[in-house]
Amino acid sequence: MYFEDYDNAGAQERNGEDVFSKPVRAGKRTYFFDVKATKGNDYYLTITESKRRVEKDGRFVYDKHKIFLYKEDFEKFMNGLNEAIDFINRKEMLEVISDMNAEADENAEAELDAIAEMNTKGMELDGEIKIDIDFEEPTL
Numbered sequence: 001m002y003f004e005d006y007d008n009a010g011a012q013e014r015n016g017e018d019v020f021s022k023p024v025r026a027g028k029r030t031y032f033f034d035v036k037a038t039k040g041n042d043y044y045l046t047i048t049e050s051k052r053r054v055e056k057d058g059r060f061v062y063d064k065h066k067i068f069l070y071k072e073d074f075e076k077f078m079n080g081l082n083e084a085i086d087f088i089n090r091k092e093m094l095e096v097i098s099d100m101n102a103e104a105d106e107n108a109e110a111e112l113d114a115i116a117e118m119n120t121k122g123m124e125l126d127g128e129i130k131i132d133i134d135f136e137e138p139t140l
Contacts, residue, residue, distance in 0.1 A: 045069040
């Protein structure tokens with residue numbers, strides 16, 4: 001794998017023949033997944049992050065950063081990327097669960113406070129509560 005700032009000298013020398021390109025727009029950034037071929041018809045992938053920004057004089061310029069990913073590194077790259085994404089997803093899920101538990105604890109505490117308030121205002125139930133349940137034998 002090779003990293004490069006897009007404007008570095010010699011970038012054009014390393015660029016092979018374009019075979020396939022897929023732009024992915026994501027807010028202020030665009031990612032380009034470009035498959036290129038070497039002179040020996042060997043494929044590799046370049047991933048370019050492009051972000052538009054405004055110069056002080058009002059002109060738009062694009063900051064670009066490029067990664068060269070060679071096919072012998074694809075599996076390792078994907079494993080690392082998937083592991084990092086799984087970590088983020090698990091962390092976010094734990095945060096959601098934690099937030100849900102905190103909210104449930106707050107609701108339970110509010111219910112207990114309401115019951116305590118009812119008790120202090122004399123709204124307790126007096127006497128016994130009787131429940132009469134009649135069970136019938138099933139008929140066949």
